[in-house]
């Protein structure tokens with residue numbers, strides 16, 4: 001049946017797409033030759049790349065930081081890693097570039113009517129209600145929970161070592177994900193998921209391999225089918241959740257489960273006699289009630305934020321931490337330097353009369369923070385973002401490019417509806433921003449300030465948390481959580497790469513996940529050798 005639907009869409013929409021591609025003005029922009037006359041353009045090779053970003057890095061080397069690719073049905077897409085263009089798209093033009101249809105409708109499949117897929121007008125409303133839950137003061141109150149659950153994780157790993165031997169090769173990803181879910185449960189919803197205790201919540205089951213099942217290496221029919229979404233009336237999207245294939249079923253099953261969990265959590269809050277709850281959901285509900293009725297979030301929108309937070313706030317951080325521990329394993333001398341730095345900070349805290357580090361102590365861990373930034377630079381969990389110009393516009397470039405006809409240009413006129421793809425992974429490795437060693441590990445770049453001159457993204461000039469008014473609302477949350485967890489783990493354990501023979505892949509499942517070559521059927525994993533610090 002799905003093939004019939006796809007063929008029908010192809011017949012109707014290929015001519016439309018072809019006509020649209022004629023209107024565009026990007027023909028003179030250089031880019032990789034199209035693999036064939038294929039209707040898929042470059043989409044298939046980008047989505048199937050063995051290592052996320054490798055193609056983009058190669059294209060930046062060949063064409064400069066702004067280049068053109070073909071999307072399905074011959075439509076041109078403009079890719080950019082140019083800092084000025086990114087600043088223009090994400091900051092200067094404010095809401096002038098909306099999220100493209102395919103990511104928006106895909107997000108709705110697993111996060112309903114949440115902030116992540118809201119239109120510009122609705123986004124301001126969502127963000128105003130959610131902001132009070134993500135202030136610095138609010139987040140600092142979460143630190144004891146971050147520390148307690150990091151220490152619980154550490155105890156679990158110690159137990160592994162006792163059962164096994166003094167060192168052990170451990171897949172660190174699942175327990176990191178259990179810990180980040182438990183953290184989110186407590187600080188966001190005042191709820192105990194008990195994932196680290198091995199409790200099988202229906203949510204953890206329905207989240208397991210959600211993105212790899214739904215988005216990793218999509219079949220050609222799905223890529224072509226999704227491309228038709230750019231041309232169909234919006235009421236058709238309502239039916240996507242009923243598509244019977246695994247790609248769509250996994251998302252709609254998750255959304256149903258998340259909504260069930262969300263209803264339970266909201267009921268707990270509203271029946272709670274303690275109205276001054278300090279968790280994210282309580283603050284969101286209180287902030288919503290203070291709003292004028294016209295601007296309030298509906299019940300469905302609140303459930304959707306919960307479904308989104310459960311995804312956006314846990315595995316993103318768990319995978320990012322898995323990469324962080326991978327980098328720490330590859331660089332034992334940096335690992336030791338982190339340990340020494342924590343020791344000094346602890347001694348200072350003790351001399352002051354504090355039992356433990358306080359939030360401002362984490363800001364003084366200059367090298368540890370530089371390591372976190374460097375890992376976020378090389379391993380951005382969201383590798384690119386697709387935006388659509390809401391009107392005709394002219395994009396400024398800080399790095400001029402040479403067109404096919406040999407002209408050197410500093411700006412690119414674009415048509416309304418043009419897809420502009422921000423390559424987060426390519427920007428994060430741009431030599432003009434990060435220096436000649438941009439492809440290699442060097443946390444020191446964040447200590448001499450050389451990497452942080454331009455202020456493109458919300459954090460450390462990185463695009464990893466995006467930029468502008470739709471940037472990650474949880475970036476401070478994620479950083480404080482990583483600081484607390486990394487200090488606990490590096491103080492307690494020594495990390496090494498396992499013996500040679502394991503090749504780690506950054507796979508593209510909508511988000512960038514760690515897997516092991518030739519063991520992809522085992523799912524997301526990061527195997528590291530751990531032992532207790534002597």
Ligand code: HEM
Nearest residue numbers: 115116312313316317320382464465466470472473474478
């Ligand atoms: C290392 C961890 C994280 C990374 C790399 C990350 C990255 C991102 C990125 C790139 C976006 C923009 C997506 C887009 O425009 O389509 C985003 C949005 C968002 N993130 Fe995060 N995130 C992380 C952790 C978190 C955490 C811990 C939370 C919540 C507790 C969170 C909640 C959100 C929300 C609600 C949005 C939507 C914001 C909006 O549209 O205004 N994220 N994140």
